[in-house]
Amino acid sequence: MKPALLWLCLIAGTMLLSACAARPVVVAGAPVTAALPSDVAAEPERYRGAEVIWGGMILAVENRETQTEVTVLAYPLDTAQRPVPAAGTRGRFIIVLPGYVERHDYPDGLFVTLNGRLAGTRAGQVGAHDYVFPLVEAAHVHRWPPGFQFDRSQWHFGVGIGVRIR
Template sequence: MRPVRFLAPLLAPAAMLALAACAPAPIYKPSTDAVAAVPFEVARSPERFANGSVIWGGRVVAVNNLADHSEIEVLAYPLDKSQRPKVSDSGNGRFIAVIKGFVEPMAYPDGALITVSGKLDGSRAGRVGAADYVFPLVQVDQAHAWTAEEMRSGHSNVHFGVGLGVGIR
């Protein structure tokens, strides 16, 4: 029994490190001119953030294919350390991801979670329902649609804490 008591304080930190190592790495590397502002902040003064790089993500609202490019309207959410949208948080506004060429709408269905990396390229006035809205435009370099499995990976069902709580996922 004595060796077990001696090992217990050493095993707890090791277990915590092992759980932390399970989280996937970020998919995009932030650039040196990365904009820390979220879409609704950029929409207020897009000229202030012109040509800045962003890594934003959220939920697909709509895909619109045009003659030479496609536009994906996204309801933005904060990103976790792996750059996955955290849909349990409040939204950060909306933006339009502009992608050269044709985008298959089935690859980005309504409600899909995506993360994009690209450059801010102004804004466009539009509407959300009956309300006027200003959408920041992101010229996309890379886009990733998250699968359900990717969204679950790296999330441990083991939680440490003191007290009583209820968790719903």
């Protein structure tokens, strides 16, 4: 095979594979901390102002006077930044959004991925237990459509034997 044709095939193959790669849905403007919501709740001053990319399932929405707070049950993210509910929870946090947000746009049970800055914590309750919620001032929130976790691309490769019957 000629070197030029080999290079052309190599470049075309690389472009084809890169087109199939999962792209992140949110991009942080600064380096992102790998801290979990539980880490931030335990040491809020250590992480204050840090940039995070977190995701999870919406539990509640509360509109306040100048902002809206969305309580989220955190899950780890996969390589495409999709929450992975099967992997177990990573704590809870509150997304702080400016202004008023319609509850219809952020319904309970919807999955989200966001990036933003940690803005401290707030003491609250989960059932009868005291809980410390990290506050995230969101720069971008991606809302996943229902059933997103089943939309993963699947590759199949098979080898078979044909049988002819007369």
